[in-house]
Amino acid sequence: MNWSFQLYSARKSQPWSGILKMLADAGYAQVEGFGGLYDNPAALRAELDGNGLAMPTGHFSLDMLEGDFGTARRIAGTLGIGTVICPHIAADARPSDEAGWRAFAHRLAAVHDECRKAGLRFAWHNHDFEFLPQADGSIPQRVILDSAPEIGWEMDVAWVVRGGGDPMAWIEEYPSRIVAAHVKDIAPAGAARDEDGWADVGHGTLDWPGLLKALRDRTPAKVFVMEHDNPSDVERFARRSIEAVKAFGE
Numbered sequence: 033m034n035w036s037f038q039l040y041s042a043r044k045s046q047p048w049s050g051i052l053k054m055l056a057d058a059g060y061a062q063v064e065g066f067g068g069l070y071d072n073p074a075a076l077r078a079e080l081d082g083n084g085l086a087m088p089t090g091h092f093s094l095d096m097l098e099g100d101f102g103t104a105r106r107i108a109g110t111l112g113i114g115t116v117i118c119p120h121i122a123a124d125a126r127p128s129d130e131a132g133w134r135a136f137a138h139r140l141a142a143v144h145d146e147c148r149k150a151g152l153r154f155a156w157h158n159h160d161f162e163f164l165p166q167a168d169g170s171i172p173q174r175v176i177l178d179s180a181p182e183i184g185w186e187m188d189v190a191w192v193v194r195g196g197g198d199p200m201a202w203i204e205e206y207p208s209r210i211v212a213a214h215v216k217d218i219a220p221a222g223a224a225r226d227e228d229g230w231a232d233v234g235h236g237t238l239d240w241p242g243l244l245k246a247l248r249d250r251t252p253a254k255v256f257v258m259e260h261d262n263p264s265d266v267e268r269f270a271r272r273s274i275e276a277v278k279a280f281g282e
Contacts, residue, residue, distance in 0.1 A: 033248075035274055036062035036089070038214065038259040039069060045266045049079055056083040058271050059278075064257045065090035065111060066119070073110035080111070087111045089186070089212055089255050091119040091157065097143045105150045115211060115255070116147050117186050119157040126161065130170035137179035144183045155184030155211050163195030173197075177206055184211035188259070189243055190218050190230070203246050212255040213247050215240065215277070228262045232269050234276025241280040 037060050042051045048069070055063060065087050069076060080087055090113040092104050097118060108116055118140065127133045140156055147154035162173035177185065187210045192199045203210065217236030219229050234240055247253050263269040 033256065034061040034254075035277065036060065036064050036255050036257040037270060038064045038066070038091075038257045040066045040091075041258070041260045041263060041269065042266045043068060048076075051266070052079050052083045052085060054267055055270055056085055058267075059274050060085065060258075060270070062086045062088055062255065062257075064088075064117075064255075065113065067091065067093055067096075070107045070111075073107045077111055087113055089113060089115045089117055089257070091117050094118050094121060094139075094143075097146075098139065101143075101146050101150075105152070108150075108152060113152075115153040115155055115184070115186075117155045117157050117212070118143065119186075120159065123161075127172070129166050129168045130175055133166075133170065133172045133175040134179045137176045137183075140176065140183050141180040144180065148182075153184060153211065155186045156180075157186040157214070158188050158195075159191045160195030163192060163197040173202075177209055183209075185209045186212040186214065186257075187247075187253075188214035188216065190214070190216040190238060193218060193238065199243060200246060203243075203250055207250040208252065210247065210251040210253050212257065213251075213253050214257050214259045215244070215273070216259045216261075217273075227260070227264055230260050230262060232260070232263075232276070233258055233273035234280070235272060240277065244277065 037055050063085050096104050127136055144154040158173055189199045215233050217231040217233045217238050219231040219236050224231055258273045260269045
C-alpha cells in the first residue's frame with residue numbers, strides 16, 4: 033500500500049524542500065496538496081520528482097473550482113493530480129436545512145461535471161459539521177451523497193467520529209463512494225491539548241487496523257492520507273504514523 037501525507041499537516045514547518053525529503057526518507061510515496069502550495073506548480077512538481085513523490089490527490093477551494101476552474105485544471109495537470117477534492121465550506125456559508133444542503137450538493141455536482149470533462153475525478157472531503165443533525169433532522173453528509181450521486185467522497189474518518197458518526201456504519205452504507213481516506217487519530221480525552229486533541233496514527237483511540245481493513249476490502253479507495261491538523265513535531269507524526277500502520281500489517 034502506498035501511503036500519502038496531507039501537506040497541510042506540515043504547513044507550520046518549512047522549507048517545503050526539507051519536508052518532502054523527510055517524507056520520502058520516512059517511506060511515503062505520495063503526498064496530497066492544498067491551496068497554500070499552488071503558487072508555483074512547476075517548481076513544486078520539480079521538488080516532488082526530485083524526491084520520488086507523486087501527488088495523486090489535491091485539495092482545491094470551492095471558490096476556485098466554481099470561479100476559476102481553468103486555473104485548477106492547469107495546476108492539477110502540472111502536478112499530476114488525478115482526483116480534485118473540495119475540502120470545506122466556511123461556517124457562515126453553510127446551509128441549515130435539507131433543502132439548503134441539497135442545493136449545495138448540486139453545486140458540487142456541477143463541479144464534478146467540469147472535472148469529468150477535463151478528465152479528472154472529483155470528491156468532497158468531510159469535517160465534523162456534515163454529521164451534525166440539522167433542525168429538520170437531516171444529516172448534511174447523507175444529503176450531499178444522495179443528492180449528488182456521481183461525486184466521490186474522501187472520508188476523513190476522525191472528523192466523522194468527532195461529528196458523532198460511526199465510520200464503520202458509513203463505510204457500510206456508502207462503500208462505493210469512498211475514493212480516498214484521511215488516516216488521522218484522536219487522542220484520549222484530555223490528552224494532547226497542545227495538538228487540539230489529535231494523535232499520531234496508531235497512538236490514539238481509533239481502531240485503525242479494523243478501519244483500514246474495512247476501507248481496503250469494501251471501498252475502491254486507493255489513496256490513504258496521513259493527516260494531523262496541528263502536530264507539535266511534524267517529523268515525529270510522519271515517522272510514527274507510517275511505522276504504526278506498517279506494524280499492523282497494512
